[in-house]
Structures are given as C-alpha cells and as structure tokens.
Amino acid sequence: MTAYLLRRALIALPTLFGVVVLVFLMVRLAPGDPAVLLAGEFATPETLEAIRARYGLDRSLPEQFLIYLGALLRGDLGESARSRRPVLEELKTYFPNTLELASAAILVAVLTGIPLGILAALRPGSGLDLSVMVLALLGVSMPVFWFGLLAILIFSVELGWFPVAGKGTLAHLVLPAITLGINATALLARMTRGTLLEVLSQDYIRTARAKGLAERVVVFKHALRNALIPVVTVVGLEFGTLLAGAVITETIFAWPGLGQLLVGSILARDYPVVQGAVLLVAITFVLINLLVDLLYATIDPRVRYD
Amino acid sequence: MRRFLAILGVLALPWTLAQGRLVVAQGTDPITLDAPLAQDSPSATVVTHISETLFELTPEGRIVPHLAEGHSFADGGRTLTIRLRRGITFHDGTPFNAEAVKFNLERFVSRELASPFAFLLSELERVEVVDSHTVRLRLKNPFAPILAHLTHSSTAMQSPTAIGRLGAQYRDNPVGTGPYRFQAWQKGQYVDLVRNENYWGQKPAIPQVRFVPVPEGTTRVALVETGQAHVAVRIPPQDIPRLQANRAVQVVRSPSLRTIYIYFNTQRPPFNDARVRQAMNHAVNREEILQFVLGGIGRVSDAPIAPGIFGYAPVGQYEFNPGRAQELLRQAGVSTPLRITLHCPTGRYFQDIQVCEAIQGQLRRVGVEATIRTLEWGAYLQETQRPLQENRIQMAMLGWGAVTGDADYGLYPLFHSSQWAPGFNRAFYRNPEVDRLLAQARISTLPQGRQSLYREAMTRIWQDAPWLFLHSELQVTAIRQEVQGFIVHPTERYLAYQASFR
Numbered sequence: 001m002t003a004y005l006l007r008r009a010l011i012a013l014p015t016l017f018g019v020v021v022l023v024f025l026m027v028r029l030a031p032g033d034p035a036v037l038l039a040g041e042f043a044t045p046e047t048l049e050a051i052r053a054r055y056g057l058d059r060s061l062p063e064q065f066l067i068y069l070g071a072l073l074r075g076d077l078g079e080s081a082r083s084r085r086p087v088l089e090e091l092k093t094y095f096p097n098t099l100e101l102a103s104a105a106i107l108v109a110v111l112t113g114i115p116l117g118i119l120a121a122l123r124p125g126s127g128l129d130l131s132v133m134v135l136a137l138l139g140v141s142m143p144v145f146w147f148g149l150l151a152i153l154i155f156s157v158e159l160g161w162f163p164v165a166g167k168g169t170l171a172h173l174v175l176p177a178i179t180l181g182i183n184a185t186a187l188l189a190r191m192t193r194g195t196l197l198e199v200l201s202q203d204y205i206r207t208a209r210a211k212g213l214a215e216r217v218v219v220f221k222h223a224l225r226n227a228l229i230p231v232v233t234v235v236g237l238e239f240g241t242l243l244a245g246a247v248i249t250e251t252i253f254a255w256p257g258l259g260q261l262l263v264g265s266i267l268a269r270d271y272p273v274v275q276g277a278v279l280l281v282a283i284t285f286v287l288i289n290l291l292v293d294l295l296y297a298t299i300d301p302r303v304r305y306d
Numbered sequence: 307m308r309r310f311l312a313i314l315g316v317l318a319l320p321w322t323l324a325q326g327r328l329v330v331a332q333g334t335d336p337i338t339l340d341a342p343l344a345q346d347s348p349s350a351t352v353v354t355h356i357s358e359t360l361f362e363l364t365p366e367g368r369i370v371p372h373l374a375e376g377h378s379f380a381d382g383g384r385t386l387t388i389r390l391r392r393g394i395t396f397h398d399g400t401p402f403n404a405e406a407v408k409f410n411l412e413r414f415v416s417r418e419l420a421s422p423f424a425f426l427l428s429e430l431e432r433v434e435v436v437d438s439h440t441v442r443l444r445l446k447n448p449f450a451p452i453l454a455h456l457t458h459s460s461t462a463m464q465s466p467t468a469i470g471r472l473g474a475q476y477r478d479n480p481v482g483t484g485p486y487r488f489q490a491w492q493k494g495q496y497v498d499l500v501r502n503e504n505y506w507g508q509k510p511a512i513p514q515v516r517f518v519p520v521p522e523g524t525t526r527v528a529l530v531e532t533g534q535a536h537v538a539v540r541i542p543p544q545d546i547p548r549l550q551a552n553r554a555v556q557v558v559r560s561p562s563l564r565t566i567y568i569y570f571n572t573q574r575p576p577f578n579d580a581r582v583r584q585a586m587n588h589a590v591n592r593e594e595i596l597q598f599v600l601g602g603i604g605r606v607s608d609a610p611i612a613p614g615i616f617g618y619a620p621v622g623q624y625e626f627n628p629g630r631a632q633e634l635l636r637q638a639g640v641s642t643p644l645r646i647t648l649h650c651p652t653g654r655y656f657q658d659i660q661v662c663e664a665i666q667g668q669l670r671r672v673g674v675e676a677t678i679r680t681l682e683w684g685a686y687l688q689e690t691q692r693p694l695q696e697n698r699i700q701m702a703m704l705g706w707g708a709v710t711g712d713a714d715y716g717l718y719p720l721f722h723s724s725q726w727a728p729g730f731n732r733a734f735y736r737n738p739e740v741d742r743l744l745a746q747a748r749i750s751t752l753p754q755g756r757q758s759l760y761r762e763a764m765t766r767i768w769q770d771a772p773w774l775f776l777h778s779e780l781q782v783t784a785i786r787q788e789v790q791g792f793i794v795h796p797t798e799r800y801l802a803y804q805a806s807f808r
Contacts, residue, residue: 030682030684030685031681031682031684031685031688032682032683032684032685032686032687032688033684033687033688034684036684036687036688036691037683037684037687038422039422044424044425044428045728046424046425046428047420047421047422047424047425050417050420050424051420051422054420082337082338083337083338083477084338084343084474084477085477085478090493093493093494094493094494097494149522149524149525152524152525152528153528156528156532157528157531157532160532163534164525164528164529164532164534165520165525165528165529165534166495166496166518166520167494167495168495251521251522252522252525253525254518254519254520254521254522254525256335256492256493256494256495256519257494260334260335260494260519260521261494263521264334264337267683269684
C-alpha cells in the first residue's frame with residue numbers, strides 16, 4: 001500500500017508540472033498588457049513601468065518562468081498584484097469555503113441521488129421510476145444559473161425560508177448546496193438506477209434469490225455493493241468538478257469561495273492568483289482521484305494495491 | 307411540515323438585520339483598504355468612510371476644503387500652501403498635522419508603492435512643512451487641477467504611525483480620521499465599520515455600517531427586497547420594474563462621471579474629414595438608444611464630459627437627421643455604401659455591444675455598412691492604444707470616468723495633441739486652438755476663468771466631432787424606505803455617513 005501511494009505521488013508530479021507550465025503560458029500568451037490591466041485605465045507610463053518592474057513583467061518569458069518555478073519550489077506562490085497579499089493567504093481565505101460548499105453539495109447529491117436511483121431500480125417501469133427519471137432529466141438539463149435565481153426568488157423572497165445570500169448560519173448553506181448539487185444528484189440517480197438494474201439481472205443475484213435469501217439482503221448486501229463501485233468513481237469525479245465549477249453558484253449566492261477570487265483575478269490578469277488557484281484545484285483533483293482508488297479497495301475486496 | 311417550517315423559522319433568526327446597523331450590498335469585496343492602491347469603487351467606497359482627503363468633491367461638483375481649512379496659490383501657481391484643520395486625530399490617536407500630510411503625499415508618489423494613481427500628483431516636486439498645521443506643495447509647473455486631484459479618494463490621509471507599525475498588514479487594518487473606524491474584514495463576506503465617537507465633524511447617525519459583496523445583481527435586489535440589506539448598488543435594468551412596485555424600496559437614479567463614446571481615427575480616411583464625422587453624429591438616434599437599449603438608464607451627452615464635473619457646460623446636440631447625414635457624406639465625396647469596422651467591448655460598459663448593434667442598424671440607413679468587431683478587454687486596450695503608424699482602428703467604443711471630477715482630467719488626456727496614443731487621445735485628434743485652451747485652463751488658477759476656457763474648448767471639440775458622442779451612465783441604486791440621506795456619489799462611491807434610519 002505504501003509503495004502504491006509513493007508510486008502515485010511520483011506520477012502526480014509530472015501532471016502538476018504540466019499544469020504549472022500550461023497555466024503559466026495561458027495567462028501570459030493571452031493578448032493585452034497585464035500591466036495596463038493592473039494599473040487601471042488611468043495610469044501614466046511611469047506607473048506602468050513601476051508595475052512591470054514590481055511583478056517582473058519586464059523580463060523575458062523563460063526568465064519569468066524560472067523565477068516563478070524557483071519561488072514555487074520554496075512554497076512561495078507570490079503576491080497578488082491587485083491586493084498585494086501573499087497568494088497563499090488569499091487561497092487560505094477562500095478555498096475552505098469552496099470546499100465546504102462542494103462537500104455540502106456532494107452530500108446532497110449522495111443522500112438524495114443514490115436512494116432515488118435505488119428506489120427507481122427496485123420498481124422498474126413503475127410511476128415512481130418514471131418520476132425519478134423525469135426529475136433526473138430535469139436536474140441534468142437545468143442551467144445552474146437559472147435554477148439558483150429561481151431558488152432565491154421562491155425560497156427567500158416569496159417564502160422567506162432561507163437567507164438570500166452570503167455565509168453565516170447553516171441555513172445559508174442550504175440553497176447554494178442544492179443548486180450546486182442538482183446536476184450531480186440527477187446524474188447519481190440515473191447512474192445508480194442503471195448499474196443496479198444491470199447487477200440485479202446477473203446470475204449470482206438469481207442464485208442468491210434461489211437460496212431463499214430475503215430480498216433486503218439480496219439487494220443491499222449482494223447487489224448494491226457491486227452496483228456502487230462505478231457510482232463511487234462518479235462521486236469522486238463529480239466532487240472535483242463541483243470544486244472547480246462552483247464559480248457560478250458562488251456568484252449567485254455571494255458565497256465567499258475560490259470562484260469569486262478567481263473570476264476577479266482572471267479579469268484583472270492577476271497572474272499569481274490565477275496560477276495559484278488553478279494549481280490548488282489541480283492538486284485537489286489528483287488527491288481525490290487517489291482517494292477514489294483507495295475507496296475501491298474497501299468496497300471491492302477483489303481490488304488490491306500492492 | 308409545520309414542525310419543519312418552525313425549525314426553519316428558528317434557523318432564520320440569525321440573518322435578520324441587527325439593530326442600528328446599515329447593510330450595503332456592493333458588487334464585489336474591496337480589494338485593498340490602503341487608499342493609494344484602492345482602484346475599484348467598492349474599495350474606494352469603504353476607504354472614504356475611514357480616511358478623508360484634504361479637499362472634497364461635493365456630489366454637485368464643487369471642490370470644498372475638508373481636512374484642509376484653506377489654501378492659497380503663489381509663484382504663478384507653482385506653489386500651493388494648504389492650512390490644515392486643527393485638533394484632528396487619527397483613529398489610533400496619532401495627531402493629524404503637516405508632518406502627516408507630508409508623509410502621506412510622499413508615500414503616494416513613491417515608486418516603491420507604485421500607486422496606479424500616482425499620476426494625480428505627477429506635477430508635485432516636493433512637500434514642505436511650514437509649521438505644525440501648514441504645508442507647502444512645490445509644483446514642477448503651474449497646475450490648477452491640483453485641488454481637484456486632492457479630492458480623489460486615493461489621496462486620503464492615513465495614520466503614519468499605523469502604516470509604519472503594520473507595514474504590509476496595513477491594507478487590512480486601515481486607520482484614518484474619518485467618521486467611521488475600521489472594525490473587521492471577513493474576506494468575501496463583509497467589512498464592518500463602527501462610528502468614530504471622536505469625529506471632528508458632524509457625527510454619523512448610524513452607529514455601524516456593514517458592506518457585503520454580492521456579485522449577482524438580481525441577488526442584491528433580493529437582499530433589499532427581503533430586508534437583509536438596506537442598500538443595493540448597480541441594479542440591473544430588468545429588476546427595476548419589480549422594485550418600483552415594491553413600496554418598501556426606493557429606486558434612486560444618480561448621475562455618474564462616466565461618459566460613453568465612440569471615437570474616430572481622425573488622421574485616416576474617411577474620418578479625417580470632419581464632415582464625415584459630423585454625418586455619423588447626425589445619423590445616430592441617441593434618444594432611441596437611450597430608451598430601447600439602455601432602458602432609460604443614461605443621459606444623452608451634450609458635451610464631451612458629464613454634468614457634475616467641474617468645468618462642464620452643455621455645448622450642443624447633434625440632431626438626429628439621416629437626410630443631413632447623407633448630405634454631409636455627399637459633400638465629403640464619400641461614395642456609399644461606405645464599409646467600416648466598428649470596435650466594441652463586451653460587458654465592459656452597460657449594454658455596450660447592444661448599443662453598438664443599434665448604431666450599426668442606424669448607420670445602415672444612411673449607407674454606412676459597419677462590421678462590429680469585439681475583443682477581450684485586455685486585447686481591446688492593447689489594440690486601441692497603438693501609436694498611429696501601427697493603429698488600424700477606425701471607430702471604437704470606450705468610456706471615460708473623469709475620476710478627479712475636474713474637466714482637465716476629462717479633456718486634456720483625451721483631446722490634447724500631446725496625448726496621442728499610446729496616450730489616451732486615441733482619436734489622434736489635433737486642433738491647435740483646443741490645445742491652447744486646454745493648456746491655458748491648466749495653469750489658470752481662477753475658477754471662473756477656467757470654466758469659460760473649458761466651455762470654449764468643448765464647443766470646438768463638439769464641432770470637430772472626433773467622437774460619435776453618445777451618453778453618460780446613470781447609477782441605479784435600491785434603498786429601503788427606512789433609510790434616508792444615503793449618498794450615491796458621481797464618482798461611483800456610496801456614502802453612508804449622512805444616512806439615518808427613519
């Protein structure tokens with residue numbers, strides 16, 4: 001197991017290096033002078049020069065990259081060109097909030113999507129099955145933006161059940177978590193139904209039933225365990241997607257997460273922050289993938305990492 | 307179900323408004339609270355409550371002493387002596403005096419700080435302390451707009467002790483002389499201010515103010531509708547009718563110093579002929595654009611700068627007259643259809659691309675076929691500011707906020723021939739008479755004299771038509787009925803210190 005972890009960590013390194021190179025090139029090769037964007041519309045040539053010098057923008061691209069890489073290896077992500085705070089400090093402020101929101105959203109998805117999928121699979125073709133599938137279709141095709149605003153108008157403005165926006169109490173988390181999780185919920189419901197139906201038609205299930213096992217035992221002990229393996233993969237991947245894709249939901253609900261920081265930084269070409277944030281998301285992705293693989297071993301005894 | 311609702315009801319308690327606290331929903335979180343670095347309006351708004359400037363620009367466009375008590379020019383306008391108010395201390399107890407002013411102004415222009423607004427005091431040569439409450443500013447050249455520049459929120463006075471003590475942490479813990487003192491900043495969530503009980507001026511009526519960042523316009527509106535915020539700034543037009551139907555909320559429209567225009571490259575055919583530029587101005591129906599594209603959220607321009615700026619005067623109207631436009635094009639020897647490219651930003655200004663599309667349709671009626679080209683903002687700026695030889699723009703939309711509230715800043719960078727791109731005169735406009743008038747108004751220290759110089763310069767600019775003059779923006783703000791006295795400043799700052807609850 002330790003050897004496996006080590007090997008995975010080594011494979012992750014070139015991936016992360018690739019991310020660093022790509023992001024570095026993307027933000028720099030975009031047309032337009034970042035100094036102009038940073039200095040604002042009103043700056044004089046002297047100010048521009050001072051800003052270029054301050055952020056090393058007056059150096060050649062390879063030079064800038066080496067300086068950036070060197071600092072990165074020392075754990076220094078640089079300083080935000082807009083706020084002039086260390087990037088690490090900025091990420092520490094916003095990332096936990098995104099993590100919180102994405103975790104709540106995936107929890108919503110797992111706690112509603114999977115049970116709905118199971119219920120639908122147990123009574124294929126029933127009215128329940130049909131309604132779950134219609135809801136799932138709606139959930140997958142609903143634009144997050146529209147759904148979020150609708151949720152605010154109905155549940156905050158009209159009914160007054162939940163706060164409109166911001167972070168504070170547990171109630172603040174409800175609408176954004178459902179909004180962010182709605183697509184994943186629908187996806188999980190469909191996946192669970194599909195895989196469970198497939199497993200239920202297999203020979204060993206028939207054998208289990210023929211042995212006279214209670215239906216409950218057949219479904220939960222034998223069928224579900226196998227059906228859930230692909231679902232776990234999807235949960236893991238979805239979690240990563242939620243982390244990266246929380247931008248819109250965070251915007252609608254004024255949630256103080258990475259999305260808010262990232263959008264402002266991209267528009268202002270705040271290089272250090274954009275690079276730091278993308279790197280952080282990439283690292284999280286790699287870690288989640290690793291976690292999913294480890295989870296396999298727990299769910300499916302046939303999977304061994306030696 | 308009822309029990310579920312009851313539980314939710316209990317949960318709901320924490321987000322009802324605290325007594326005596328005004329909540330203002332802005333578009334974004336401040337980026338920094340260190341005044342010289344605060345570029346965006348949310349930052350400048352919060353800074354203005356904490357730190358004050360030597361002079362103040364009133365919402366009506368007058369420049370009045372603030373932390374200064376009075377001033378005098380000498381040496382042909384090269385020396386400005388400022389007398390300071392006595393008995394003022396910063397929130398940390400540091401006395402406000404001539405030394406503090408010298409410290410702040412020198413920090414403002416220093417290269418280490420690299421403030422994007424350093425240009426405001428680029429004429430400053432040195433600052434001298436005359437006595438404890440008098441400072442003398444020595445200028446490189448006579449420069450009348452200096453007073454206006456000292457009203458800019460980036461030049462606000464901040465405690466030298468706090469800056470020295472906190473270093474880089476100062477931007478998160480600002481200390482000024484203002485009516486409110488800084489209390490807490492939970493990044494991305496809120497900035498809390500409390501009333502300065504030792505304030506030297508009129509003490510605010512409201513003991514606490516909270517600024518919350520809410521990027522989505524409709525969400526800001528919902529906050530005000532539900533009473534979770536008192537004020538929401540920058541209301542999207544589609545939400546205005548709903549708000550107006552709500553008796554708990556007032557919708558306030560206030561002028562902004564920002565002017566939107568489309569400039570021509572006046573050095574290249576076909577726009578090197580003033581008649582062609584005038585024809586374009588006659589071909590566009592601004593009232594129609596204002597009503598149908600901007601939803602009434604704007605004001606048709608009658609001068610190159612907006613009202614509320616010192617030196618503004620209405621100098622003209624280009625009547626909508628397609629016949630006259632065609633006539634002028636014929637006189638200029640332009641054969642139609644005339645094919646041109648119109649550059650336009652997307653999402654930078656209110657309804658920008660939609661305005662361009664409307665203009666495209668209107669120009670077609672006089673035989674001008676405009677192709678719209680859009681670019682991402684960074685690339686857009688780069689394209690438009692190339693020097694003449696490399697510049698391929700024919701017409702492009704831009705906006706200009708005269709941040710100092712003075713006509714010099716609204717006109718000199720845009721129309722003086724010394725400011726050709728890569729400066730801000732992207733139309734490559736040159737008129738020796740306008741050059742002379744703008745230069746004269748810079749050194750003339752008598753306000754009346756400056757005003758008439760600007761009127762004359764603007765009249766000539768209007769006739770030369772280096773721009774397709776469009777409109778100035780309006781700021782739409784939703785304020786709950788129980789709040790009065792909240793100021794929406796033309797510089798796009800929002801001021802709570804004269805507000806009170808009914």
